[in-house]
Amino acid sequence: MLFKFKPMGVIHSPFKRKEDIDQKKFAYLDGFDLIHGELEIFKEYEAGLKDTEGFSHLIVIFAFHQSREYKLHTKPFLDDTLRGVFSTRSPNRPNPLGMTVVKILERKGNVVKVAGVDMIEGTPILDIKPYTPRDQKSPIKLGWLEDKIKGSG
Amino acid sequence: MLFKFKPMGVIHSPFKRKEDIDQKKFAYLDGFDLIHGELEIFKEYEAGLKDTEGFSHLIVIFAFHQSREYKLHTKPFLDDTLRGVFSTRSPNRPNPLGMTVVKILERKGNVVKVAGVDMIEGTPILDIKPYTPRDQKSPIKLGWLEDKIKGSG
Numbered sequence: 349m350l351f352k353f354k355p356m357g358v359i360h361s362p363f364k365r366k367e368d369i370d371q372k373k374f375a376y377l378d379g380f381d382l383i384h385g386e387l388e389i390f391k392e393y394e395a396g397l398k399d400t401e402g403f404s405h406l407i408v409i410f411a412f413h414q415s416r417e418y419k420l421h422t423k424p425f426l427d428d429t430l431r432g433v434f435s436t437r438s439p440n441r442p443n444p445l446g447m448t449v450v451k452i453l454e455r456k457g458n459v460v461k462v463a464g465v466d467m468i469e470g471t472p473i474l475d476i477k478p479y480t481p482r483d484q485k486s487p488i489k490l491g492w493l494e495d496k497i498k499g500s501g
Numbered sequence: 502m503l504f505k506f507k508p509m510g511v512i513h514s515p516f517k518r519k520e521d522i523d524q525k526k527f528a529y530l531d532g533f534d535l536i537h538g539e540l541e542i543f544k545e546y547e548a549g550l551k552d553t554e555g556f557s558h559l560i561v562i563f564a565f566h567q568s569r570e571y572k573l574h575t576k577p578f579l580d581d582t583l584r585g586v587f588s589t590r591s592p593n594r595p596n597p598l599g600m601t602v603v604k605i606l607e608r609k610g611n612v613v614k615v616a617g618v619d620m621i622e623g624t625p626i627l628d629i630k631p632y633t634p635r636d637q638k639s640p641i642k643l644g645w646l647e648d649k650i651k652g653s654g
Contacts, residue, residue: 402643431551449636478587492552
């Protein structure tokens with residue numbers, strides 16, 4: 349059984365290539381807060397954006413389109429130990445799906461300006477959802493990541 | 502361009518059919534907190550679950566496999582007005598992808614017992630990721646949903 353998904357838009361990002369993303373930013377809670385970009389939704393889906401502007405944050409589900417071969421045990425860049433891939437946010441995973449919560453700045457028609465972009469230019473958007481209170485979990489435990497996350501920087 | 506994803510596991514839920522989910526639960530912050538279920542990860546991917554047990558919560562990305570035809574404007578069950586589909590969590594959307602954050606109770610090999618299940622029995626799992634501080638957004642604005650969410654019940 350295979351599920352097939354068609355891009356509904358594309359992400360515009362200041363990161364033109366994977367190498368442009370400073371991986372150290374992932375160690376900071378606010379590492380990407382000031383990174384602005386755009387969700388360009390294809391015209392045929394624009395009507396579905398109605399009412400999104402009332403929300404402060406959107407969940408973006410996207411394809412890691414430059415994902416390479418995955419390994420079930422992988423070394424995250426924030427750690428020196430091999431970790432199970434499902435305990436990491438690595439782009440190289442069995443189904444190369446990404447999820448990032450972004451902040452809405454402004455919508456103009458089919459383009460949503462957002463902050464918190466950690467994807468690269470041209471990333472295909474598969475879905476957009478409103479971020480709701482059920483997505484806010486607290487307190488949380490972070491396993492191997494616990495002492496590697498810093499407040500701000 | 503099409504992206505193809507293969508299920509990596511299946512969700513076991515007390516909700517055997519769509520009709521078993523009491524939609525009113527979605528109006529409460531803790532509506533599904535006590536709903537337990539299992540993420541059964543296929544044996545070939547089990548090694549990737551290493552280290553997930555250190556985390557308190559997992560992001561589950563799944564296929565709404567019983568999704569029907571979508572409309573770009575849709576009436577959410579919590580509202581009487583037509584809303585843009587991307588401002589709702591409706592299963593009927595251009596790419597029928599779902600995302601739920603669940604709490605880890607226990608892992609036994611390839612089976613993760615979790616709480617917070619709002620999916621139906623047999624839902625195909627496409628990806629699992631650790632829930633991290635960058636997924637905790639606050640404060641948030643909720644648009645049309647603002648006065649429809651209740652604390653607990």
